[in-house]
Amino acid sequence: MAKRPLSEKLDQLVGLLVRSSSALMVGMFLVVTAAILRNGLSGLSMEFLTTIPQDSGRGGGIGPLIVSTVLVLGICLLVSIPLGVGTAAWLSEFSGSRQVVTKSIQLSLDLLASIPSIVFGLFGMVVFCQKLNFGFSILSGGLTLACMVLPIIIRTVYFGLRAVPGDIRQAGTALGMSQTRILRSLIIPTAMPAIVVAILLGIGRAMAETAALIFTSGYVMRMPESVFDSGRVLSVHIYDLAMNVPGGETNAQRTAFVLLTSLLVINLCASQFSGRWLTGRRA
Amino acid sequence: MILWSSNRLSPSRTDMLLRRSLGLLTCLAASVVVFVIGFVLVESLPAFSEIELSRIISDDTWHPADPDNATFGLIPMLVGSFLVTFCALLWAAPLGISIAIANEFYPSRFMSPIVRRTTEIMAGIPSIVFGFWGLTTLVPLIANIQAPGQSLLAGSIVLGMMILPTIVLTTEQALHSLPNELAIAAAATGVGRFAFLWHVALPTCRGGILSGVVLGLARAIGETMAVLMVSGNIVQIPGSLFDPFRTITTNIALEMGYATQTHRTLLFLTAAILIAMVVPLMAVMQSLNTEQSHG
Numbered sequence: 001m002a003k004r005p006l007s008e009k010l011d012q013l014v015g016l017l018v019r020s021s022s023a024l025m026v027g028m029f030l031v032v033t034a035a036i037l038r039n040g041l042s043g044l045s046m047e048f049l050t051t052i053p054q055d056s057g058r059g060g061g062i063g064p065l066i067v068s069t070v071l072v073l074g075i076c077l078l079v080s081i082p083l084g085v086g087t088a089a090w091l092s093e094f095s096g097s098r099q100v101v102t103k104s105i106q107l108s109l110d111l112l113a114s115i116p117s118i119v120f121g122l123f124g125m126v127v128f129c130q131k132l133n134f135g136f137s138i139l140s141g142g143l144t145l146a147c148m149v150l151p152i153i154i155r156t157v158y159f160g161l162r163a164v165p166g167d168i169r170q171a172g173t174a175l176g177m178s179q180t181r182i183l184r185s186l187i188i189p190t191a192m193p194a195i196v197v198a199i200l201l202g203i204g205r206a207m208a209e210t211a212a213l214i215f216t217s218g219y220v221m222r223m224p225e226s227v228f229d230s231g232r233v234l235s236v237h238i239y240d241l242a243m244n245v246p247g248g249e250t251n252a253q254r255t256a257f258v259l260l261t262s263l264l265v266i267n268l269c270a271s272q273f274s275g276r277w278l279t280g281r282r283a
Numbered sequence: 284m285i286l287w288s289s290n291r292l293s294p295s296r297t298d299m300l301l302r303r304s305l306g307l308l309t310c311l312a313a314s315v316v317v318f319v320i321g322f323v324l325v326e327s328l329p330a331f332s333e334i335e336l337s338r339i340i341s342d343d344t345w346h347p348a349d350p351d352n353a354t355f356g357l358i359p360m361l362v363g364s365f366l367v368t369f370c371a372l373l374w375a376a377p378l379g380i381s382i383a384i385a386n387e388f389y390p391s392r393f394m395s396p397i398v399r400r401t402t403e404i405m406a407g408i409p410s411i412v413f414g415f416w417g418l419t420t421l422v423p424l425i426a427n428i429q430a431p432g433q434s435l436l437a438g439s440i441v442l443g444m445m446i447l448p449t450i451v452l453t454t455e456q457a458l459h460s461l462p463n464e465l466a467i468a469a470a471a472t473g474v475g476r477f478a479f480l481w482h483v484a485l486p487t488c489r490g491g492i493l494s495g496v497v498l499g500l501a502r503a504i505g506e507t508m509a510v511l512m513v514s515g516n517i518v519q520i521p522g523s524l525f526d527p528f529r530t531i532t533t534n535i536a537l538e539m540g541y542a543t544q545t546h547r548t549l550l551f552l553t554a555a556i557l558i559a560m561v562v563p564l565m566a567v568m569q570s571l572n573t574e575q576s577h578g
Contacts, residue, residue, distance in 0.1 A: 086308035116505025208409030
C-alpha cells in the first residue's frame, strides 16, 4: 500500500520535469524570434526593401539582394524539381522488384542529405565556378543549392507518390491507359500537394543557407543583370554586415527580420499544407 | 506492392522512353553524392605529396600561408569542433529526449500543439539567424560574466538550440513507433506510467533515441555559420567555457576566400576529414534504426 503513492509521486515529478523542458524550449524559441523581430522592425519600410545598399550596406536598402535571392532560388528549383520529381517517380513507379538498386539509391540520397553545407560550398566552387567556368555567379550558387535540396525534394515527393492509392493505378491500367498517361494524368495530379510541399520545403532550406553560397554566388551587392553575375543573397548579407562591416548592425537586424519572417511564412505554409493533405488522406 | 509496372508484357514506345529517361534522372540524382565526395577528395589529394601529412597532427599551430615557416596543425580546430559539439549535446540531448517524452507520455491539451509547432518552426530557422542572435544578444550577456563573450559557452548554447528540434523529432518518432500491445499489456498488469516509461519504453526505443542523438551530433559537427559568429575564431584549444576557439568548418569558411596552393589543398583535406567523420555516423545511425525496427 505504501508503494503506490510513491510511484505516483515519482510519476508526477517526472511529468513536471518533462513538461518544464517543453516550456523551456518554447521559451528559448520566443526569446530568439522576439529579439530578431523586435530589433529588426525599427526603421523597416518599403524603401528599405526596394532601394540599393550604400556604404557597404550600412545605409540604403536591400533591393538588389532580394532580386539575387529570388534568382538563386529560381535556378535551384528549376534544376532540383524536375530532377527530384523524376527520381521520385522512378523510385515509386518503375523500380519494380529491384530492391538492391532502390536501397543503394536511397542510401546515396541519405548520404547526400548528411553532407555539411560548407562541403557543398567547396564542391560548388570547384565544379560550377571553376571547372564549368561559371565564375562566382547566381547560376553557380543556384546549382550548388539544387544539389543540396535534392534529397529533401525526392523524399517528400516519393512519399506523396506512394500515398496515391493503388486502385488508381489499377483503374488506369484496366482502362487501357499507357503508363505515361497514368503517371501524367492520374498519379502526378493526385500527388500534387506533396510536390507543392516539396517546393516549399526546398525554398525554406535553400533560403536559410549561407555557408554553401559564400564561395559560389559571392558578395557583389549590385543589381544582377544576368544569372552569370555574382549576387549576394540575404543570408550572406547578414553575415557580412555582422562580421565584417563595423556599424552594419542596424541593417543586419532589418535583413534578419526580412529573412526570418519570409521563412516563417514559407515553413508555416508547408506544414499547414502537408497537415491538411495528410489528414485529408486519412479521412 | 504494385508489380504491374515491370510485369507489363508489351509496353508502348513512349512508356519505354519515359522509363528510360526517368531512370537516367535517377542515376544522375544518385551520383550527385559521388561527385561531391569525389571532387573534394581529388582536390585534397595533392596534400599527400606537398607536405608531410603527419604535420597536421604534430604541428601545434596553424600558419599555413606563412612563406618561411608554415605550420599546419589541425588539432586545435579538431578539438574545438569536438568540444563544442560535446557541450551542445550535453544539454540538448537530455532536454530533447525529455521534450519527446512529454509529447508522447505526458501530453497536455494546451501545451502539446504549441510544442509541436515550435519544434517544426525552430527546425526551419536559418543558422545565420541563430548565429546573429548569439552575436548580438548572447555574446554581450556572456561578456558581462567574463570577456570576450565569444566563447565555447556561446557556441554550445547556439549549437544546442539548433540541433534540439532534430533530437526531439527523432526521439518522438521512436517512442511513437512503440507497439500498442506493450502499452495495453502494461495497463492490464497495473504497471504505472512512469514504470512503463522507465522499464519498457526507453529500453525498447534505445536504438531510435540514440540515432536521434547521433543525427544531432552529425549536424552539430557540420554546422558552420552559427558557430562562426559566436566562437571568436581564435585558433587555440579552449581552456575553459569562456575561451574563444575555432572549429574545422569555420576555418574553411574563414580562409577559403584567400587560400592558395598548399593552404587551399589543406582546406579541402579538412573537408574530406569532415566527410569522413559524418559518413560513419550515418552508418551507425542506419544500423541503430534497423536494430530498433527489429526489436
